[in-house]
Amino acid sequence: MNAVMRFIKESALWRSLFRQPYPNTSRTRALAVMNNVFLHLHPVRVKRHAVRYTYTFCLGGISFFLFLALTVTGLYLMFFYVPSVSRAYQDIQAIEASVAFGTLVRNMHRWAAHLMVLTVFLHMIRVFYHGAYKPPREFNWVVGVILLFLTLMLSFTGYLLPWDQIAFWAITVGTQMALYAPLLGQESSFFLLGGIQVGQETLLRFYVLHVIAFPLIAAIFMIVHFWRIRKDGGISGPV
Amino acid sequence: MTIEKRPNATADKNAPTQAPDRAPMVSPGTGPKLPGPPGVPGTERFRLLAYVKQESMVRVDKRPDETLLTWPHLLRAEFLMAMLISGLLVVTSLWIQAPLEEMANPAVTPHVAKAPWYFLGLQEILSYFNATVAGVIVPTFYLLGLAAIPFIDRTPFKAARDRKLMWVFFLCLMLGGLLVTLIGSFFRGPGWNWVWPWEGLFFNL
Amino acid sequence: MTQHASYGEVHGPRAGEISRRGFMRRMLGVGVGILSLEFLGGTLAFLWPNLTEGLGAEITIGSATDINNAQPEWKNGLPYIYGPANLFIVNVPAAKARVEGDGSVSSPIEDPGTDLDEDLPLADRSVLALWRKCPHLGCQVPQLCDQSQWFECLCHGSKYTVLGEKRDGPAPRGMDGFPVLSVDGVYVVDTSQIVNGPPPGTVTFDQRAPTDMPHCTG
Numbered sequence: 001m002n003a004v005m006r007f008i009k010e011s012a013l014w015r016s017l018f019r020q021p022y023p024n025t026s027r028t029r030a031l032a033v034m035n036n037v038f039l040h041l042h043p044v045r046v047k048r049h050a051v052r053y054t055y056t057f058c059l060g061g062i063s064f065f066l067f068l069a070l071t072v073t074g075l076y077l078m079f080f081y082v083p084s085v086s087r088a089y090q091d092i093q094a095i096e097a098s099v100a101f102g103t104l105v106r107n108m109h110r111w112a113a114h115l116m117v118l119t120v121f122l123h124m125i126r127v128f129y130h131g132a133y134k135p136p137r138e139f140n141w142v143v144g145v146i147l148l149f150l151t152l153m154l155s156f157t158g159y160l161l162p163w164d165q166i167a168f169w170a171i172t173v174g175t176q177m178a179l180y181a182p183l184l185g186q187e188s189s190f191f192l193l194g195g196i197q198v199g200q201e202t203l204l205r206f207y208v209l210h211v212i213a214f215p216l217i218a219a220i221f222m223i224v225h226f227w228r229i230r231k232d233g234g235i236s237g238p239v
Numbered sequence: 240m241t242i243e244k245r246p247n248a249t250a251d252k253n254a255p256t257q258a259p260d261r262a263p264m265v266s267p268g269t270g271p272k273l274p275g276p277p278g279v280p281g282t283e284r285f286r287l288l289a290y291v292k293q294e295s296m297v298r299v300d301k302r303p304d305e306t307l308l309t310w311p312h313l314l315r316a317e318f319l320m321a322m323l324i325s326g327l328l329v330v331t332s333l334w335i336q337a338p339l340e341e342m343a344n345p346a347v348t349p350h351v352a353k354a355p356w357y358f359l360g361l362q363e364i365l366s367y368f369n370a371t372v373a374g375v376i377v378p379t380f381y382l383l384g385l386a387a388i389p390f391i392d393r394t395p396f397k398a399a400r401d402r403k404l405m406w407v408f409f410l411c412l413m414l415g416g417l418l419v420t421l422i423g424s425f426f427r428g429p430g431w432n433w434v435w436p437w438e439g440l441f442f443n444l
Numbered sequence: 445m446t447q448h449a450s451y452g453e454v455h456g457p458r459a460g461e462i463s464r465r466g467f468m469r470r471m472l473g474v475g476v477g478i479l480s481l482e483f484l485g486g487t488l489a490f491l492w493p494n495l496t497e498g499l500g501a502e503i504t505i506g507s508a509t510d511i512n513n514a515q516p517e518w519k520n521g522l523p524y525i526y527g528p529a530n531l532f533i534v535n536v537p538a539a540k541a542r543v544e545g546d547g548s549v550s551s552p553i554e555d556p557g558t559d560l561d562e563d564l565p566l567a568d569r570s571v572l573a574l575w576r577k578c579p580h581l582g583c584q585v586p587q588l589c590d591q592s593q594w595f596e597c598l599c600h601g602s603k604y605t606v607l608g609e610k611r612d613g614p615a616p617r618g619m620d621g622f623p624v625l626s627v628d629g630v631y632v633v634d635t636s637q638i639v640n641g642p643p644p645g646t647v648t649f650d651q652r653a654p655t656d657m658p659h660c661t662g
Contacts, residue, residue: 023310026308029308029309029310029311030308030310032310033308033309033310039309039310039314042309042313042314043309044308044309045306045307045308045309046306046307046309046312046313047305047306047307048305048306048307050313051307051312051313051316053316053320058316058317058320061317061320061321062320062324065320065321065324066324069324069325069328085343089342089343092339093339096339103336104329104332104333106337107331107332107333107335107336107337108328108329108332110337110444111328111331111332111335111337112328114356114444115328117357124385125413128388128409130397131396131397131398131402133388133389133392134389134392134394134395134397135389135393135395137389138389138390141386141388141389142386142389145382145385145386146386148385149382152357155355155357156355156358159355162339163342163343164338164339164340164341164342164343165340165341165342165343165344165347165349166338166340166443167343168343168344168345169348169349169352169353169583170352170353170354170355170443172352172581172582172583173352173353173354173362173581173582173583173599174354174355174358175582176580176581176582177354177358177361177362177365177374177378177581178374179374179582180371180373180374180375180616185375186638190493191488191491191492191493193493194493195493196635196638197345197530197577197582198345199345201493236397237397239397239398239399345530345584346527346530346584347584348583348584348586348598348599349598350598351599352581352583352599362581365580365581365614366600366614369616429598429661430598430599430600430601430661431599431600431601431614432601
């Protein structure tokens, strides 16, 4: 057994993947964070209070984690969903009735989406509480507000997709608000709905926005958001 | 008690010149003089430079205490939180069924038509004010106002007492939003009439 | 350039002039800006809805006889619901008689006529096409309420007369409609242009106040 493990660990393949032994010294731990593309979102060292749950309550981290969970569950759902007025509702029913773990995945997607709206709001309140929008972090606060808006838009566009009565009327009422814009209200509503009222065009538009456009834009802003945290000197200090 | 080891040959710039033909960097009168032949091993002298109290010692050299290694401390915290949220999500999803009503039918308006919950505050405001005010000015002001916070509050102070105005502004936005959202969610029924939550709950997630 | 006097001579172009390099740089910026705007405009144009059927087209409803066959109560003033385009087709003279008779009509009006000019006041036209989408938040307006002879939106309690004038509730204006044409006695509704409903406070017909009678919604 040990011989096999040793053989694997000394193979060229393994060593090309892992450039150093398991990180258990300060040096290798620093290298592990620095050399890994995913871990290097983090600095090598963090401030002591940044690790305390009661400082951040992990709200930003939870929001990001929920975004990832939503991406995965959303990808699963996409395999069984056609954004067509005649099929969408039946597809949701089929996901619930005949797809293995279908109900679970749909429920997870829906609850994670609601939870994400909540955690993003709470994250903003936490950041305000610590005055973490103060210079040099002004720009990152603005990016955060944009991300809040994108989160709402992601949730809103997803709300229509089950094509049931809740979805249809919630979106009808929600998009009607756009009509009240003093300039181009009618045009923007027409553009958003792809027509005069919620219908097939709306479903397709919302689907495309929900599964690719908004996630992509949100991901770009998230990269900026995380990058700026590091460039602005890491997580803010206590009040 | 801090005692600095000062070997004559290398550290003491105030010592008498090591090479006779070189001028001293500081005039000999200002610094303390150390007797003894320079550069001879075993003849270094020690002297008291400063007496530093223990607490201030900590303040002077605090750096090792301020930070932690990301691996394992931060990653462990993140991993635990991710596990917790995943577990919570799976358990919630096993227990609570996401709503699905009848298929969409434009010809049948339900008695209660509500936007998603995060827009219900807006919908509530729409029933008070002129449509342009509630539908456009309020949400625009809300988002722009949030984004403008760091550009209004330019002081570097973070304590609540140093930014009372911002706190009032922010709390107005948050609590006002919370209030109208709660009213729109739980206190509005058919015809957008006032309904107490115990008389009937008209709320969908 | 006087404020720079203490720093010595200012190099570069004189005030009001621009160097060749600066000019090129600025032109490049302007070019990229224009390109971005074109890209944005092209995107909007590409994504602009392309309607070929349903609302947005000219919709043939039928002759007065057709409508009466589809809904016998039309001659008694009850608006005809045209489902595909989500419209109320109002027989105006009959509807007026119905409201004045509090729900009953002594002499049914089979054919209201062809006074359809958009310049006429609502009450003087023969036929109106009212859009069933409530101008408040887009709910579907149900058929005339028996108790009040008004259209009463279930969602948020907006109330309109049979001609679509707003009388109560949160809506910003009366019900929106579409121009109606008559082609050889057949009513055609042009749904490509929405005619916004009359502003609140417009009273051309039906003077009753909301408190005068019972309602279907609160």
